[in-house]
Amino acid sequence: MRRVAVTGIGVLSPLGLDVDTVYANAHAGRSAIDRLDTPFAARLVAPLAATVRLPAALPFEPAKLRMLDRFSLLGLMAANQAVVDCGIALADVDRSRVGVFVGTGMGGTGAMDDGYRTLYEDRSDRIKPFTVIMGMHNAAAAWIGIEHDVRGPTLTYSTACSSSTVAIGEAWQRIARGELEMAIAGGAEAPLSNGSLKAWEAMRTLAPVDAQDARTSCKPFSAERSGMVLGEGAAMLVLEAWDVARARGARIHGEVIGYGVTNDAVHITRPTVEGQAAAMTAALRSAGLDAQDVDAINAHGTGTQANDATETAAIRAVLGAHAGRVRVSATKAIHGHLLGAAGALECVLSLLALRHDVALPTMHLRVRDPECDLDYVPDRAREAASVNVMLSNSFAFGGTNAVLALRSAR
Amino acid sequence: MSSTFEQLRSILVDDYGVAPELVTPEATWETLGLDSLAIVEMMWTAEDRFRIKLPAEQADLPTVAAVVSCIDGLIASGGSADRADGVGAAASDGPAS
Secondary structure, eight states: OOOEEEEEEEEEBTTBSSHHHHHHHHHHTOOOEEEOOSGGGGGOSSOEEEOOOOOSSOSSOHHHHTTOOHHHHHHHHHHHHHHHHHTSOGGGSOGGGEEEEEEOSSOSHHHHHHHHIIIIISOOOOOOTTHHHHHSTTHHHHHHHHHHTOOSOEEEEOOGGGHHHHHHHHHHHHHHTTSOSEEEEEEEEOOOSHHHHHHHHHHTOBOOOOSSOGGGOOOTTBTTOOOBOBBOEEEEEEEEEHHHHHHTTOOOOEEEEEEEEEEOOSOSSOOOHHHHHHHHHHHHHHHTOOGGGOOEEEOOOOSOHHHHHHHHHHHHHHHGGGGGGSEEEOTHHHHOBOGGGHHHHHHHHHHHHHHHTOBOOBOSOOSBBTTBOSBOOBSSOBSSOOOOEEEEEEOOTTSEEEEEEEEOOO | OOOHHHHHHHHHHHHHOOOGGGOOTTOBTTTTTOOHHHHHHHHHHHHHHHTOOOOSOGGGOOBHHHHHHHHHHHHHTTSGGGOTTSSOOOSTTSOOO
16 A cells, blocks of 8 residues: 655635635634625524635636536635645646545535526526536536546545545545545535525524524534534645655645545434444554554534534544543534535644644533543644644444544654 | 627626627637537526527527627517527537536
């Protein structure tokens, strides 16, 4: 197996539009969750979201912008950032040995929502001709492939909230096995359309607005936790064979060293300790690590009753007595749940935590829950945390559990 | 009010990024850089803007002048009998899957 380096990072998230800003906000625990400011917000029970504030001028021609659903736009911009960051021109690489691996849970749901509004609300049959190409789940991956002339596998993974962890893991495997030299891998999601938000509201998994401070509405691992808050964004990595990256003197952000993916096979939404634990165990095994090698975990930590207690039990089941010494960060408290892009954003935050040797904070954890009894790094980041190996957890509706094992390049 | 040609040109320039000097009456879609998918979308936009319904067969409208003339004809004949918010154009001339 070849070692795999992360040589490029791109991110457009509620925490910021570049890596440094995202890290600064995550480190400071500044919440990007807030009241949703859109015309349809009045019809939402809990008008909350973590939005991406894009600049007015976007770096694409009007003709291209007309074809991009927001999830593709965010994904393409993040991929372009990552490619610039990796420091080489892809034109100099054998593009048949490069792949694109994108996770998205809901694809171009905004474009589909617009189409349905035309049909059902406006009672018009004039659906935009680009609706299909904007709505299709593989649009983001396809645009990234076109932009960078990638000729290898250009694949889309849709396993709900674990989509982009799966995408990064599958890309890692192909490079580790020698099938590819390089991959652009990550996730993109833009689920803040009216139809999507109402559908999530109907699931009764969304947090109500915190009466004191809307920004604190998502409270992972807290006894006060009351649900998740949806967010949008994209995060992309450039993964590269370690030896190739070293030979060209690339700046290496960190290393992907393992990946585990399992299925609960029990219930369409209810998580299981066994399935989550099996995914973490599989990631450790593929990385050749023991439980005590794990220094920190970026938890799935959604802020729902079911996830946080189950994940805590799963971490205990895998790490045993070592679990109490592991720093567990739930960054969704401040960037919301990016669904299919969540794993990629959290993988980026994990790589940044490894680079800075920091345990990122879990915010809004004021009241402890006896069922959630790990070290969640409440309120403030912990410096010089001796963080060398991390797991990044993503668990999904449908039951697909995915875990990445990451190592510092320090 | 600007002429049909001027309005169509502004659609091509603003929405599709076509260089203004390329938009002449004789210009074909190919010379303007519009492929079959873009043509379908551009015709849809023009229908919206002019409140008319263009014929489904794009081959009958190979140039800017042909579309301008078709739009003017539809507007002169009331256009509303076959209004744009009726049933959409047939897909037979759409892009291959």
